[in-house]
Amino acid sequence: MAAVAAAALARLVAAFLLLAAQVTCEYGMVHVVSEAGGPRGKDYCILYNPQWAHLPHDLSKASFLQLRNWTASLLCSAADLPAHGFGNQIPLVARGNCTFYEKVRLAQGSGARGLLIVSRERLVPPGGNKTQYDEIGIPVALLSYKDMLDIFRRFGRMVRVALYAPHEPVLDYNMVIIFIMAVGTVAIGGYWAGSRDVKKRYMKHKRDDGPEKQEDEAVDVTPVMTCVFVVMCCSMLVLLYYFYDLLVYVVIGIFCLASATGLYSCLAPCVRRLPFGKCRIPNNSLPYFHKRPQARMLLLALFCVAVSVVWGVFRNEDQWAWVLQDALGIAFCLYMLKTIRLPTFKACTLLLLVLFLYDIFFVFITPFLTKSGSSIMVEVATGPSDSATREKLPMVLKVPRLNSSPLALCDRPFSLLGFGDILVPGLLVAYCHRFDVQVQSPRVYFVACTVAYGVGLLVTFVALALMQRGQPALLYLVPCTLVTSCAVALWRRELGVFWTGSGFAKVLPPSPWAPAPADSPQPPKDSATPLSPQPPGKEPATPPQPAEQPPEPCVPEEMGAGAPMREPGSPAEPEGRDQAQPCPVAQPGALP
Secondary structure, three states: OOHHHHHHHHHHHHHHHHHHHHOOEEEEEEEEEOOOOOOOEEEEEEEEEEOOOOOOHHHHHHOOEEEEOOOEEEEEEEEHOOOOOOOOOEEEEEEEOOOOHHHHHHHHHHHOOOOEEEEOOOOOOOOOHHOOOOOOOOEEEEEEEEHHHHHHHHHHOOOEEEOOOOOOOOOOOOHHHHHHHHHHHHHHHHHHHHHHHHHHHHHHHHHHOOOOHHOOEEEOOOOHHHHHHHHHHEEEEEEEEEEHHHHHHHHHHHEEEEEEEEEHHHHHHHHHOOOOOOOOOOOOOOHHHOOOOHHHHHHHHHHHHHHHHHHOOOEEEOOHHHHHHHHHHHHHHHHHHHHOOOOOOOHHHHHHHHHHHHHHHHHHHHHHHHOOOHHHHHHHHHHOOOOOOOOOOOEEEEOOOOOHHHHHOOOOOOOEEEOHHHHHHHHHHHHHHHHHHHHHHOHHHHHHHHHHHHHHHHHHHHHHHHOOOOOHHHHHHHHHHHHHHHHHHHHHOHHHHHOOOOOOOOOOOOOOOOOOOOOOOOOOOOOOOOOOOOOOOOOOOOOOOOOOOOOOEEEEEHHHHHOOOOOOOOOOOOOOOOOOOOOOOOOOOOOO
């Protein structure tokens, strides 16, 4: 058995290494100047493979060579070569009909000092195998067709180019902003969700009247709902990969509606504290308005819709639209954390593990299944490079890069963090806070899980810097949060209760921080206490009695002290009033 387990582990490690050993590619720059003088030079983005040949990191150390336009040829055979070769030139050839290795081998044999391949499609890494890499000593890179047209329009046909790969900062300062937004959203959302759940249980009878006073009901996630949700996520992701230009507008519309709702939900508690605008609109028969909402709540709804519409209209303004997108995204995440509730740690574990596998599959496995060798998750999140609409999905927090670098031309001016990397661990943080309140702990689960989320996010940033490629954040966040929560439960010897969430489905006992006064009159044990105190001098109305009534629920005698007390001097209950019967007390050792 040990040998079988070791062999299985070896295969697993080998598979993981194969996933990591994908084609290495980096972004670089081609600096173009005109041989006849004229306009100053300009940089264009290229995608190259350093395994063919390395590029200098400084433009001053790069050689300027003549660019020869050979795009009329595919350079797939010796017949495609010019009569006198490419002596000390960099040929510009079209992509297609043969491998990158065949093109660069022919170019190098003809004296070329480099090779630029023009692609009308999305840029992909110019790959090969190890023996081919050893044979080639000149750089090979891909240039977009659009950039080629701009070069010839701006500089003419006689140009000189230099290939270089400027240093890019390992970590950008915008990571600090993303970290604060993500951890802050998880902490505030988890705390709000737990506090709201407790308030709903203890203060249900004190809710204010009016439709705007009622809070949204929480939705408990069941295992069936988890499976359906994951299937929907997989289907939507695949559909977006193949029909991105059509479905991206559907996602944008859904985001506008959902983010406006989330913003309203976040701002409503603050607006209700304002001392003005409490007047209600006149009576009417319009949908929703027939409930006569307060003027201030109506103005808040209009404001939230206006913010969402402004973002929708100016969403592609990179200078400032990202601020609105992040604000709306945070409000949406807070709303979802408040509304969706995981009832047990078992449900939390199921959801997080399933989405953990989902994230790994669509980031690491799908490159082996797609023709282009691209990750479906990364392709959809960043937007396909060959998209006709150039639209981006809004379901991310985005912050522009703060470090200046020429590589910002390579369509990578923003760092992104998906909403799923906030919501999925955030639901576990919310569960931990609710459990803290149930067991009356000093929020040890909530604090530990929040800190674990922050640590997992830092590990994600480190992995991003080391691997220089997009990382599935759940790969690091899920183990950090789940293991930490489980460790705290083991340390406190509460793993069984924490796993099943015992008590959440029951009505909690009276609040421990508001005990009944010691000198309050005690009701006689042979009669039930009134369900609610009656004001002095007012006879309670007797509800109509049905023909047949079910037996009344019993009230434990031990809970009599926690029930509402009858004020001294208040009239006694009428004889015909329904009263709860005391529960029979089980004797020690007796079976239920």
